Amino acid sequence: MRSPTFNVPPNIAKQFPSELSLTMFERMCMFRYFELGVIDAVIKKEITYPVYLSSGQEAVAAALSTEIRDYLIFAQHRAHDVYLTFGGPPERLRDELLGLSSGTSQGKAGSNCLQYHENGISMFGHHGLIGENVPQAVGAALGSGKNTVCIFGDGAAEEDYVFAAMGFAATHKLPVLFVCIDNNLSILTTVDVRRSWSITDVARSLGMPAVDVADDPWAVIYHTRALSNNLPAFINCYVCRGYWHVGIGIDATPEWDRYKKVEEELIRLGHEEAIRVINEKTRRFMEELWDRELLLKPLEK
Ligand SMILES: Cc1ncc(C[n+]2csc(CCOP(=O)(O)OP(=O)(O)O)c2C)c(N)n1
Numbered sequence: 167m168r169s170p171t172f173n174v175p176p177n178i179a180k181q182f183p184s185e186l187s188l189t190m191f192e193r194m195c196m197f198r199y200f201e202l203g204v205i206d207a208v209i210k211k212e213i214t215y216p217v218y219l220s221s222g223q224e225a226v227a228a229a230l231s232t233e234i235r236d237y238l239i240f241a242q243h244r245a246h247d248v249y250l251t252f253g254g255p256p257e258r259l260r261d262e263l264l265g266l267s268s269g270t271s272q273g274k275a276g277s278n279c280l281q282y283h284e285n286g287i288s289m290f291g292h293h294g295l296i297g298e299n300v301p302q303a304v305g306a307a308l309g310s311g312k313n314t315v316c317i318f319g320d321g322a323a324e325e326d327y328v329f330a331a332m333g334f335a336a337t338h339k340l341p342v343l344f345v346c347i348d349n350n351l352s353i354l355t356t357v358d359v360r361r362s363w364s365i366t367d368v369a370r371s372l373g374m375p376a377v378d379v380a381d382d383p384w385a386v387i388y389h390t391r392a393l394s395n396n397l398p399a400f401i402n403c404y405v406c407r408g409y410w411h412v413g414i415g416i417d418a419t420p421e422w423d424r425y426k427k428v429e430e431e432l433i434r435l436g437h438e439e440a441i442r443v444i445n446e447k448t449r450r451f452m453e454e455l456w457d458r459e460l461l462l463k464p465l466e467k
């Protein structure tokens with residue numbers, strides 16, 4: 167099942183306007199350079215909080231951020247990508263990670279408990295229990311009637327309160343899009359060792375439409391469009407975590423690097439010059455933000 171092309175319609179990128187594809191890439195690019203700055207700051211011991219990096223997984227958040235607007239956002243512990251792609255200011259996250267009072271939570275929440283409720287963005291972050299954001303998101307949708315996106319991991323999906331909350335959302339037809347970022351890992355344990363069932367089958371059995379898809383951002387948008395007209399719904403996205411569960415180490419070269427694949431696809435579609443400009447502009451912006459040289463390297467051990 168798990169593969170870089172799973173449930174990706176052939177030639178899907180071509181069906182999308184160039185502007186949308188380039189915006190999506192720009193968000194992925196901004197995010198990658200930002201996390202290079204984080205890594206450098208950890209190496210230099212400027213960041214002393216534990217960091218939960220999302221590099222490698224960012225295509226899903228970039229895709230969602232171009233498609234769903236004005237949703238309440240409930241994220242888990244690995245959420246730098248959600249924060250940045252949905253429009254959180256990079257300098258406030260940088261300051262949060264540096265423990266400064268100008269950070270998103272005055273430097274007290276750090277990497278894994280990001281919260282941001284400004285500029286029309288409502289992002290609720292983690293508090294310690296994986297999957298806790300699922301009942302919280304369902305409660306928020308029930309209380310507010312607002313469209314809500316709830317993003318959690320394949321490990322969190324195994325918590326009992328996750329199913330109970332998803333079942334409640336299905337029964338009461340609450341407007342929640344549940345998104346599982348399936349990196350096949352709960353810390354270091356792969357899905358096949360942990361369980362013999364699929365969270366997508368469980369979501370279907372609870373009575374909501376559900377789909378598995380690789381993290382190709384165009385495919386994620388394609389499926390999100392279909393599902394977001396029919397909430398609650400569930401989408402399980404196969405992604406590859408680039409770095410350790412926590413910290414900046416690399417276990418092994420990831421199965422695939424979606425960033426490189428998106429870049430290659432855009433070049434194939436004739437956007438080589440636009441890609442070069444976006445890369446250059448973003449790199450310069452992030453170099454200034456972190457006050458250092460940032461060179462994009464492939465995620466390799
Ligand atoms: C209820 C609960 N059990 C265990 C933990 C310890 N823990 C923290 S992160 C994690 C793995 C989470 O895996 P997943 O949800 O797939 O997210 P990922 O780290 O892969 O992004 C675990 C078991 C926790 N924080 N809360």
Ligand SMILES: [Mg+2]
Pocket residue numbers: 319320321347348349350351352353
């Ligand atoms: Mg996981």
